[in-house]
Amino acid sequence: MTIRLDRERLITTMKEQAEYGATEGGGLHRLALSEADREIRDWFVDQLKTAGLSVRIDEFGNIFGRREGIDSDAAPLLVGSHLDSQPNGGIYDGALGVVAALELVRTLNDEEIETARPVEIVNWTNEEGSRFQPAMQGSGVWAGAHDLEQEYAKTDDDGVMLGEALDDIGYRGDVPAEPTTDYEAYLELHVEQGPVLAEAGADIGIVTGIVGFTWGSVTFRGEADHSGPTPMHHRRDALVAAADLITAVRRIPGMLGERTVGTVGYVDAEPNSINIIPEKATVTWGFRDPDDAIVEEAYRRVLAEAEHAAKREGVDFDTEERMRAPAVTFPDQAVDSVRKAAETRDCEYLEMVSGAGHDATHLASVCNTGMVFAPSEGGKSHSPDEYTSWDDCYEAATVLANAALELAADGGTVK
Numbered sequence: 001m002t003i004r005l006d007r008e009r010l011i012t013t014m015k016e017q018a019e020y021g022a023t024e025g026g027g028l029h030r031l032a033l034s035e036a037d038r039e040i041r042d043w044f045v046d047q048l049k050t051a052g053l054s055v056r057i058d059e060f061g062n063i064f065g066r067r068e069g070i071d072s073d074a075a076p077l078l079v080g081s082h083l084d085s086q087p088n089g090g091i092y093d094g095a096l097g098v099v100a101a102l103e104l105v106r107t108l109n110d111e112e113i114e115t116a117r118p119v120e121i122v123n124w125t126n127e128e129g130s131r132f133q134p135a136m137q138g139s140g141v142w143a144g145a146h147d148l149e150q151e152y153a154k155t156d157d158d159g160v161m162l163g164e165a166l167d168d169i170g171y172r173g174d175v176p177a178e179p180t181t182d183y184e185a186y187l188e189l190h191v192e193q194g195p196v197l198a199e200a201g202a203d204i205g206i207v208t209g210i211v212g213f214t215w216g217s218v219t220f221r222g223e224a225d226h227s228g229p230t231p232m233h234h235r236r237d238a239l240v241a242a243a244d245l246i247t248a249v250r251r252i253p254g255m256l257g258e259r260t261v262g263t264v265g266y267v268d269a270e271p272n273s274i275n276i277i278p279e280k281a282t283v284t285w286g287f288r289d290p291d292d293a294i295v296e297e298a299y300r301r302v303l304a305e306a307e308h309a310a311k312r313e314g315v316d317f318d319t320e321e322r323m324r325a326p327a328v329t330f331p332d333q334a335v336d337s338v339r340k341a342a343e344t345r346d347c348e349y350l351e352m353v354s355g356a357g358h359d360a361t362h363l364a365s366v367c368n369t370g371m372v373f374a375p376s377e378g379g380k381s382h383s384p385d386e387y388t389s390w391d392d393c394y395e396a397a398t399v400l401a402n403a404a405l406e407l408a409a410d411g412g413t414v415k
């Protein structure tokens, strides 16, 4: 069996959600647990109720809507993403995944399709990690990667604690923020946020996993001096060593994997004054790759490069790895269902490893997980220029829905 979503309704719903937190330039400003987030959550709960789903909200504000299966004790299929956005972000991002999940259950209702398994759809709290850190927080708490109380205590720039913010918008629910049953699988549709699919002319991406990464920092310590009287050979300039390291981080990926990326996203120099030789400089590194061994190699090389840079300039240095996440490989079952749905649709697809983290990262530790990517025009995202054509939105949502139908066992019996 295949299902056909209502294209116009999908588009209308996408436009409707984009009104909550809309910015003048056509973007979206819907920070986690803000007033705009409260409004979109109210809207979402309304949609769930209208679709006849039973709604539950957990202690961390994750919102679930459940459609019963023939076998209500069977492990449910979970489908969703997130409705929060970056500051002045785009209207597609995670919202497309939540709207597609909504459209899935609406269509099951319209077609009076009974699935063997219950189907649950979800909006995860704070995927973006801009107002409160870390990103993918709601799914991380739910999956057991973070401690609930610790995350409640996280504060935003104004010192507001996350727990208070949840209370302020009325979304601290009473259901435990954890899987209260076994789940059969989790599916998520998200925009790619990179240029790969659009450049390849593919209709959708089948995500087979998520890259691993290492993040850390190097601090060089030299000597502050007057920039006039100090001859060049007398200098121990921390910022020069840092500059060497920045170009090394740029070079390292080229020596490793085809998909390795490396970034220095942060620089701090002291005293940061035009007339003083920098005494202290800190730079960060970030390397990502689908292969953990390559991530480890990038880490080894950045430490070696830091040592060379320090030696050349005669400065001291120390390093700190701040975070390391292993690559995630989605198990076959959910990925196979997505592939089958794509083949049935006869659409052009590309199998790929996601270069960005998603809620699916955490879900992969709970159950079978699969993701569908919709192309991002120009690879742009987290900006009002983010764009995915309605055709591409519809295609990706349709593949998601058909993969979901298979995983939820539309034949009426649980395999």
Ligand SMILES: [Zn+2]
Pocket (backbone or CB within 6 Å): 082, 093, 094, 127, 190
């Ligand atoms: Zn997102």
